[in-house]
Amino acid sequence: xxxxxxxxxxxxxxxxxxxxxxxxxxxxxxxxxxxxxxxxxxxxxxxxxxxxxxxxxxxxxxxxxxxxxxxxxxxxxxxxxxxxxxxxxxxxxxxxxxxxxxxxxxxxxxxxxxxxxxxxxxxxxxxxxxxxxxxxxxxxxxxxxxxxxxxxxxxxxxxxxxxxxxxxxxxxxxxxxxxxxxxxxxxxxxxxxxxxxxxxxxxxxxxxxxxxxxxxxxxxxxxxxxxxxxxxxxxxxxxxxxxxxxxxxxxxxxxxxxxxxxxxxxxxxxxxxxxxxxxxxxxxxxxxxxxxxxxxxxxxxxxxxxxxxxxxxxxxxxxxxxxxxxxxxxxxxxxxxxxxxxxxxxxxxxxxxxxxxxxxxxxxxxxxxxxxxxxxxxxxxxxxxxxxxxxxxxxxxxxxxxxxxxxxxxxxxxxxxxxxxxxxxxxxxxxxxxxxxxxxxxxxxxxxxxxxxxxxxxxxxxxxxxxxxxxxxxxxxxxxxxxxxxxxxxxxxxxxxxxxxxxxxxxxxxxxxxxxxxxxxxxxxxxxxxxxxxxxxxxxxxxxxxxxxxxxxxxxxxxxxxxxxxxxx
Amino acid sequence: xxxxxxxxxxxxxxxxxxxxxxxxxxxxxxxxxxxxxxxxxxxxxxxxxxxxxxxxxxxxxxxxxxxxxxxxxxxxxxxxxxxxxxxxxxxxxxxxxxxxxxxxxxxxxxxxxxxxxxxxxxxxxxxxxxxxxxxxxxxxxxxxxxxxxxxxxxxxxxxxxxxxxxxxxxxxxxxxxxxxxxxxxxxxxxxxxxxxxxxxxxxxxxxxxxxxxxxxxxxxxxxxxxxxxxxxxxxxxxxxxxxxxxxxxxxx
Numbered sequence: 001x002x003x004x005x006x007x008x009x010x011x012x013x014x015x016x017x018x019x020x021x022x023x024x025x026x027x028x029x030x031x032x033x034x035x036x037x038x039x040x041x042x043x044x045x046x047x048x049x050x051x052x053x054x055x056x057x058x059x060x061x062x063x064x065x066x067x068x069x070x071x072x073x074x075x076x077x078x079x080x081x082x083x084x085x086x087x088x089x090x091x092x093x094x095x096x097x098x099x100x101x102x103x104x105x106x107x108x109x110x111x112x113x114x115x116x117x118x119x120x121x122x123x124x125x126x127x128x129x130x131x132x133x134x135x136x137x138x139x140x141x142x143x144x145x146x147x148x149x150x151x152x153x154x155x156x157x158x159x160x161x162x163x164x165x166x167x168x169x170x171x172x173x174x175x176x177x178x179x180x181x182x183x184x185x186x187x188x189x190x191x192x193x194x195x196x197x198x199x200x201x202x203x204x205x206x207x208x209x210x211x212x213x214x215x216x217x218x219x220x221x222x223x224x225x226x227x228x229x230x231x232x233x234x235x236x237x238x239x240x241x242x243x244x245x246x247x248x249x250x251x252x253x254x255x256x257x258x259x260x261x262x263x264x265x266x267x268x269x270x271x272x273x274x275x276x277x278x279x280x281x282x283x284x285x286x287x288x289x290x291x292x293x294x295x296x297x298x299x300x301x302x303x304x305x306x307x308x309x310x311x312x313x314x315x316x317x318x319x320x321x322x323x324x325x326x327x328x329x330x331x332x333x334x335x336x337x338x339x340x341x342x343x344x345x346x347x348x349x350x351x352x353x354x355x356x357x358x359x360x361x362x363x364x365x366x367x368x369x370x371x372x373x374x375x376x377x378x379x380x381x382x383x384x385x386x387x388x389x390x391x392x393x394x395x396x397x398x399x400x401x402x403x404x405x406x407x408x409x410x411x412x413x414x415x416x417x418x419x420x421x422x423x424x425x426x427x428x429x430x431x432x433x434x435x436x437x438x439x440x441x442x443x444x445x446x447x448x449x450x451x452x453x454x455x456x457x458x459x460x461x462x463x464x465x466x467x468x469x470x471x472x473x474x475x476x477x478x479x480x481x482x483x484x485x486x487x488x489x490x491x492x493x494x495x496x497x498x499x500x501x502x503x504x505x506x507x508x509x510x511x512x513x514x515x516x517x518x519x520x521x522x523x524x525x526x527x528x529x530x531x532x533x534x535x536x537x538x539x540x541x542x543x544x545x546x547x548x549x550x551x552x553x554x555x556x557x558x559x560x561x562x563x564x565x566x567x568x569x
Numbered sequence: 570x571x572x573x574x575x576x577x578x579x580x581x582x583x584x585x586x587x588x589x590x591x592x593x594x595x596x597x598x599x600x601x602x603x604x605x606x607x608x609x610x611x612x613x614x615x616x617x618x619x620x621x622x623x624x625x626x627x628x629x630x631x632x633x634x635x636x637x638x639x640x641x642x643x644x645x646x647x648x649x650x651x652x653x654x655x656x657x658x659x660x661x662x663x664x665x666x667x668x669x670x671x672x673x674x675x676x677x678x679x680x681x682x683x684x685x686x687x688x689x690x691x692x693x694x695x696x697x698x699x700x701x702x703x704x705x706x707x708x709x710x711x712x713x714x715x716x717x718x719x720x721x722x723x724x725x726x727x728x729x730x731x732x733x734x735x736x737x738x739x740x741x742x743x744x745x746x747x748x749x750x751x752x753x754x755x756x757x758x759x760x761x762x763x764x765x766x767x768x769x770x771x772x773x774x775x776x777x778x779x780x781x782x783x784x785x786x787x788x789x790x791x792x793x794x795x796x797x798x799x800x801x802x803x804x805x806x807x808x809x810x811x812x813x814x815x816x817x818x819x820x821x
Contacts, residue, residue: 051794
């Protein structure tokens, strides 16, 4: 029998970036907030022995415990979905601060083109260009979202510099760019000589100490090279537990309850009345009644909770009706590995977002009239620090074990460089999420089922951007550039990116989107669903800054709703 | 000191080779005792170089926590040393304690898949759906190592650990190419886990029992745990840095 707790103004499900920002903003305005976080409390003091590749980067210390909950996966609707038994392709977060603890900190704003992708593409290239893609505008323009990007960047303290293709900014970057290293310089020189416009990667590992709008101090980065998949023991990475949660708690209005796994959104007549959750340590069950419910539990769980709670209209790929689970997107990641015979690099030094980028082939920054895809991707060198278990670059054709592998992987550990691209991912009818008919989590609820595969749009983009990336690598002086394998079927095993998007997408019409441009559910006006789940497609950048901007936008909406009620858009 | 190390390595190699002849109960602890003894050679390279500290420097973690059968352990020792052999590039898997690293991992959370989804029903899955075997990793190793022995006996009429290097490579290649039947898991999956675990043992922090004396890191030029590269990251020169391990957090 579940114990019913005293009612609160707002209950938030998941305390990562989005949940933390919303908690802070609402607490500041006097709303009573309960933040439910299924993982444990954590902070700087917990990262005392964090420089341990095996524990954190290979065994995924900070990530989701899949024995309790995972997803199932299949490439297409004809297959039987099977559980993702081990982490691989993407790394789901768990615990206070969510993935905001172990992210790299690459902090781009999505392009103006992204928010109006459908109308802008049709306007320039005609309807035929988007054939087969389930594209839509986001119901908000870049200009409308711009102030919220600024709010996020001032909280995170982002270090960066103006970029040639960068969209209009109303504030400068709060801190100067990260250090220039021989690697970033080499990339920039090569890109410039090819006529491109490189700039320093905007970073949430800060170039210098910074006091943010919440009064928190974020330290200056030490370039220690243990960033992605690790927590920062210096507090030099913008992380919700450093930058936001202390302030949220100081308001006296935010109560964060750890080990609380939400299993259901309770609702009646088109309004939520609260949530049901399990204490994952004691297994006790509670009901938390609330005036408003905010879902900030990542792409997977935002969709899953809505589907298993039967809130909103489930997407049906057969006829395109419904919205929950629709437009799951990922990213397309061509890259180049170059081998250098004469030079040796300090590849073991780095920071999560220490790098340089070109956007000349991102968004609609180049003409797509003669190419068979839309959008593109950012192309970057990222000196995040190579670690020896994961980093064993060898020239194509080298066996992957034995004497030759050993000799080459040891030699090239400090004599090879990588260029990576983040290619945009376009939604299609058959890439979606629903509930698995067979597999259950530790609480007896169905797993989320992901149906996803790459498309021709993806393959064409991959090949095109990959060639540009190779060009830059050769211009950087690589003696040898590895052949890139073809983009075949999506594989759930090798790590690709944790930039999953969609499922509860935003838009201007309730027929085709789940939330409006305040991230408010069309079908339940006191429920707000926030995160990259709202992305109607995925762009050519890391998603976090855009998630941050949408979180501030949602917080404003929730405040407005608490006063006026009703649909806000 | 250097010569002594070579002697110790030689004798250990001989021992590992010999152990497979006597395996089967005669000296069940002999293999294990021998490995510990030879590993002393690595740990004796302390700054003082003084003898008589052997007891303090004994690498007590170089002992099995999972494997109980020396004949089976000898297969792991031989296989990891083909995957990452000792040669002019540097130390091999055995020099670095990789078999013990794997042994310890199998005894713990990783070997028991405690943080992974292991509920049924189980189906083979496509090439893109990842690990779908109901076996836990320690069971995969049990089945896989036994299958190596069986295959070796069938093909070469000899135990795996006694074969020549090229023969051992031939067998491992057959496993990698998925040409061998194993109960409950594919030979390719087993080989991939074995290969990955070997690399991990070469380069994981020495706290885990492999990468003895940080020699894996030294070979590769990885400085392990360093507090900061703030003053070095702009350097155009390649910088060689003495590595630090997790040990340095608590032992100055």
